[in-house]
Amino acid sequence: xxxxxxxxxxxxxxxxxxxxxxxxxxxxxxxxxxxxxxxxxxxxxxxxxxxxxxxxxxxxxxxxxxxxxxxxxxxxxxxxxxxxxxxxxxxxxxxxxxxxxxxxxxxxxxxxxxxxxxxxxxxxxxxxxxxxxxxxxxxxxxxxxxxxxxxxxxxxxxxxxxxxxxxxxxxxxxxxxxxxxxxx
Amino acid sequence: xxxxxxxxxxxxxxxxxxxxxxxxxxxxxxxxxxxxxxxxxxxxxxxxxxxxxxxxxxxxxxxxxxxxxxxxxxxxxxxxxxxxxxxxxxxxxxxxxxxxxxxxxxxxxxxxxxxxxxxxxxxxxxxxxxxxxxxxxxxxxxxxxxxxxxxxxxxxxxxxxxxxxxxxxxxxxxxxxxxxxxxxxxxxxxxxxxxxxxxxxxxxxxxxxxxxxxxxxxxxxxxxxxxxxxxxxxxxxxxxxxxxxxxxxxxxxxxxxxxxxxxxxxxxxxxxxxxxxxxxxxxxxxxxxxxxxxxxxxxxxxxxxxxxxxxxxxxx
Numbered sequence: 001x002x003x004x005x006x007x008x009x010x011x012x013x014x015x016x017x018x019x020x021x022x023x024x025x026x027x028x029x030x031x032x033x034x035x036x037x038x039x040x041x042x043x044x045x046x047x048x049x050x051x052x053x054x055x056x057x058x059x060x061x062x063x064x065x066x067x068x069x070x071x072x073x074x075x076x077x078x079x080x081x082x083x084x085x086x087x088x089x090x091x092x093x094x095x096x097x098x099x100x101x102x103x104x105x106x107x108x109x110x111x112x113x114x115x116x117x118x119x120x121x122x123x124x125x126x127x128x129x130x131x132x133x134x135x136x137x138x139x140x141x142x143x144x145x146x147x148x149x150x151x152x153x154x155x156x157x158x159x160x161x162x163x164x165x166x167x168x169x170x171x172x173x174x175x176x177x178x179x180x181x182x183x184x
Numbered sequence: 185x186x187x188x189x190x191x192x193x194x195x196x197x198x199x200x201x202x203x204x205x206x207x208x209x210x211x212x213x214x215x216x217x218x219x220x221x222x223x224x225x226x227x228x229x230x231x232x233x234x235x236x237x238x239x240x241x242x243x244x245x246x247x248x249x250x251x252x253x254x255x256x257x258x259x260x261x262x263x264x265x266x267x268x269x270x271x272x273x274x275x276x277x278x279x280x281x282x283x284x285x286x287x288x289x290x291x292x293x294x295x296x297x298x299x300x301x302x303x304x305x306x307x308x309x310x311x312x313x314x315x316x317x318x319x320x321x322x323x324x325x326x327x328x329x330x331x332x333x334x335x336x337x338x339x340x341x342x343x344x345x346x347x348x349x350x351x352x353x354x355x356x357x358x359x360x361x362x363x364x365x366x367x368x369x370x371x372x373x374x375x376x377x378x379x380x381x382x383x384x385x386x387x388x389x390x391x392x393x394x395x396x397x398x399x400x401x402x403x404x405x406x407x408x409x410x411x412x413x414x415x416x417x418x419x420x421x422x423x424x425x426x427x428x429x430x431x432x433x434x435x436x437x438x439x440x441x442x443x444x445x446x447x448x449x450x451x452x453x454x455x456x457x458x459x460x461x462x463x464x465x466x467x468x469x470x471x472x473x474x475x476x477x478x479x480x481x482x483x484x485x486x487x488x489x490x491x492x493x494x495x496x497x498x499x500x
Contacts, residue, residue: 032213035220038227070213072482074206075497078234082242085235125243132247148244150451155406172200176193179236 025066026051032070036077046076089120131181135174142170199229203237207455241453245490293322297335299447301424310349313338315423317444323352335444336368338421343381354405355388365395366421370440374403375433379420385410402434428465428473435459438477439494446471449491456483456494 029050033043050073135143145156146167153167160167202216220227240247295304295312296319303313304320306327314320318335331352341349343362351358353369353376363381368374376385377400385401386392389408393401398417403410419429428441435452438461443450445467463480465473474492478485484495 032217035217036227038224067209067211067213068482071206072497074234078238081231081235082238085239121243124239125246128239128243129247146454147240148247150244150454152454152457158406168201168204171204172197175200175233175236176196178240179196179232182236182239 025069028066029069029073033073033077036074046073046080049076086117086120089123090116127182128178131178134181135177139170139173139177142167143174146171195223195225195229196233199226199233202230203233209458241495245451245488245493291325293325294333295320295322308344308347309342311340313340313421313424315421315444317447332367332369334369336366336421336423336441338364338366338424340364356403357386357388359384359386363397364420368437368441370437372405372436373434373440374401374405375437376401377415377420379417402437404434423467426467428467430461430463430465432460432462435461435481435494438465442473442477442492445473446492448474448487450474451491451493453493453495455496459483 026047030043030047033046034040037043037046050069053072053076132140132143141160142156145151145159146153151159153164153171157164157167162170198219202219205211206213206216220230295302295314297314297316299316301313301315301318303311305311308327310327312320312330315336315338318337319333320337321331321333323329323331328347328349329352330349339349339351339360341360341362341364347361349360351360351367353367353374356374356376358365358367358376360381360383363383364379365381365383366375366377366379368377376383376395378395378397380397382394382396384392384394385403387403387408387410393410393412395401395412398414399412400415400420401410401412413432415431416429419431422429423441428438428445430438435456439450439452442448442465448471459481461477461481463477465476467473469476474485474487477483478494482497484497486493486495
């Protein structure tokens with residue numbers, strides 16, 4: 001394969017204050033958040049939260065400010081969902097007092113946030129490892145390279161000698177298995 | 185819990201495809217919003233995937249992997265290791281000048297640095313400054329045939345008639361007859377930046393790029409693509425002055441540099457693969473550079489037993 005060499009001028013990077021970006025895209029952002037959460041009140045709350053983060057944050061190198069804000073919003077939604085998920089697990093840990101997942105007795109008598117959080121981490125990790133073991137071999141190999149080793153889809157395809165869509169299919173299989181195995 | 189059971193696998197697959205598509209810089213956010221609006225089940229499916237994906241990312245560094253991590257640098261056989269103990273150029277000069285005469289069969293001479301950069305001066309006054317945790321090989325003891333086997337090196341090569349210096353770096357050969365330039369070899373990228381004069385960069389697969397002063401070549405080793413972009417000549421190998429200066433550098437290049445300067449293992453979330461960085465990091469900040477970079481790029485850096493991982497904005 002020939003190496004392509006292209007001469008390109010690096011454009012100056014936009015350093016736009018996030019706060020300014022936010023002002024331009026606020027309406028769109030709200031529209032997006034309503035579609036994404038299906039809940040107007042939560043969307044308003046998220047927009048407010050984003051505004052705080054945006055006005056506090058520094059400027060960053062941004063090729064596409066709108067996409068950047070959308071992505072930030074998307075992450076915030078997942079953050080919140082993840083917190084809810086962990087809170088639910090924590091409550092459950094309290095209810096099943098003698099669940100076998102409590103590691104050492106020290107953690108049981110000292111239910112500080114850190115110890116609890118470590119407990120949830122351990123439990124989650126165990127469930128996840130078990131679930132990953134259920135994934136069929138081909139899909140598991142792809143999942144391993146992409147999600148655990150951080151290779152891009154293209155690199156996984158090259159490494160395993162399979163097509164790009166093959167990688168996507170394997171990833172879909174892996175995610176389906178994981179979802180099923182982890183469903184409460 | 186799952187509204188998917190009605191929609192079935194089809195919705196789940198669509199949601200997966202969107203989840204993946206949105207990680208691209210040029211994602212179609214309007215198309216995505218339209219898809220969300222079509223059916224509330226779409227939102228639920230997407231939520232499930234996003235949450236699962238985040239859970240995997242949170243645990244990825246500590247999850248057992250089925251394959252050993254890739255080793256990027258093949259070790260040359262019969263290497264002779266050389267360490268610098270004194271810091272002086274004179275000492276390095278003496279070592280470099282004496283060693284080739286002592287060995288009968290020409291062996292590779294390997295210069296490794298630990299946490300500090302070092303300068304070696306060859307008999308022809310070629311000076312090579314090796315950045316921390318970098319490796320330079322003098323092939324068969326021949327000082328005109330060098331190899332950057334890991335990390336970064338800055339070359340100051342006097343022009344000598346009839347002498348061409350050849351430097352190998354992974355699948356590329358850099359040829360030079362007298363200039364100042366740097367070569368940075370990261371696991372995924374090769375960067376050659378020229379401060380003065382001209383060098384040619386030739387991939388093993390064919391084709392040659394001529395680089396003049398103020399130009400840098402950044403080659404994506406996996407994709408076999410290279411691009412040439414301007415660089416401020418003062419910023420070439422600015423790590424010698426304690427600063428890491430980047431202009432539109434792939435995040436993987438910055439991460440590899442930080443790994444060398446801090447000694448930490450550094451990984452990047454796949455969603456950040458296409459991100460580039462322009463800015464300056466102060467080497468004196470040490471491990472503080474992780475948060476400096478995270479702040480500048482509005483991403484997050486998380487430390488665990490497995491090292492430091494850069495993630496999209498997650499925990500604030």
